[in-house]
Amino acid sequence: MVKVRKAVIPAAGLGTRLLPSTKAMPKEMLPIIDKPTIQYIIEEAVESGIKDIIIVTGKGKKAIEDHFDTSMLLEETLKNKGKITILNEMQNISQLANIHYIRQGVPKGLGHAIWCARNFIGNEPFAVLLGDTLIKEKKPCLKEMIRLFEECNSSIIGVKRVNESDVSKYGIVDVKQGNGPLFNIHNLVEKPKIEDAPSDLAIFGRYVLTPKIFDLLAKQERGVGNEIQLTDALQTMLKYESVYAQIFEGESYDIGEKLGYLKTIIEFAIEREDLKEDLVQFMKNIVSKKT
Ligand code: G1P
Numbered sequence: 001m002v003k004v005r006k007a008v009i010p011a012a013g014l015g016t017r018l019l020p021s022t023k024a025m026p027k028e029m030l031p032i033i034d035k036p037t038i039q040y041i042i043e044e045a046v047e048s049g050i051k052d053i054i055i056v057t058g059k060g061k062k063a064i065e066d067h068f069d070t071s072m073l074l075e076e077t078l079k080n081k082g083k084i085t086i087l088n089e090m091q092n093i094s095q096l097a098n099i100h101y102i103r104q105g106v107p108k109g110l111g112h113a114i115w116c117a118r119n120f121i122g123n124e125p126f127a128v129l130l131g132d133t134l135i136k137e138k139k140p141c142l143k144e145m146i147r148l149f150e151e152c153n154s155s156i157i158g159v160k161r162v163n164e165s166d167v168s169k170y171g172i173v174d175v176k177q178g179n180g181p182l183f184n185i186h187n188l189v190e191k192p193k194i195e196d197a198p199s200d201l202a203i204f205g206r207y208v209l210t211p212k213i214f215d216l217l218a219k220q221e222r223g224v225g226n227e228i229q230l231t232d233a234l235q236t237m238l239k240y241e242s243v244y245a246q247i248f249e250g251e252s253y254d255i256g257e258k259l260g261y262l263k264t265i266i267e268f269a270i271e272r273e274d275l276k277e278d279l280v281q282f283m284k285n286i287v288s289k290k291t
Helices: 037-047 062-068 072-080 084-094 110-115 141-152 164-169 212-219 230-237 258-270 276-290
Strands: 006-010 052-057 098-103 126-129 133-136 155-161 171-175 182-190 201-209 243-247 251-254
Touching: 006 037, 006 110, 037 052, 037 062, 037 126, 037 133, 037 141, 052 062, 062 084, 062 098, 072 084, 110 212, 110 230, 126 141, 133 201, 133 258, 141 155, 141 201, 141 243, 155 230, 164 201, 182 230, 212 230, 251 258, 258 276
Parallel strands: 006 052, 006 126, 052 098, 155 243
Antiparallel strands: 126 201, 133 251, 155 201, 171 182, 171 201, 182 243
């Protein structure tokens, strides 16, 4: 059985939908209450059994490296002040996983960002977690995707049903009837027009892939948005290997756009014992004043 041990987190995008907040701060560092988005994503990878992670960064993303690095000054200060709980929390961040970095010199799209990680991954399967998509489920869906990969040894893409009006925001897959929890993909289209969408099953940012994808990405021509698209390389992959979809029922949150970011913060806050009660009361008050 081939084990999935490594993950790629592409985090090189410019975050234009959230400007000006992302002018000098990576969107992956935007806080969901008191924790940056990318830390949730690293924690999901670790809970799914991944130890070695490469983050594909770009210009202006240094804060990500600083966040997962040790901060001697901060640790010393917290220690001197006797703030031991928060000190332990800070130390745990830098020990979460073996985190490596590579820069995508030119913003040529998601497919190119993944290709930048080829030397780190080598000839083994790997997971991909998009740096701006958070998933909320009791058991990480990536963990289940990895378990299924290790049974069938074929690439698996996490998909979710979306409203017809939203299909053009996503990569859309078309599937044949499945085998257990997996569905055989026979067509993938990146951000189709509503009339061209083959289904309502959208790729939401979690993949487990075979290394064959690197050969295909190397030759992949630019697609939608003049970028090298991972979805297009996966469509080519169908000529050589089976690719499966796992339909996922939980919630996913796109923090890369304004409303998605706001909804994420509210949902995550409502689940926190220290914030829930006051927040719910506050929201009820606002709603009653505005309606
Ligand atoms: C990327 C992928 C797309 C996927 C989406 C999920 O698009 O290319 O297939 O559905 O992430 O969020 P992006 O949102 O980076 O444009």
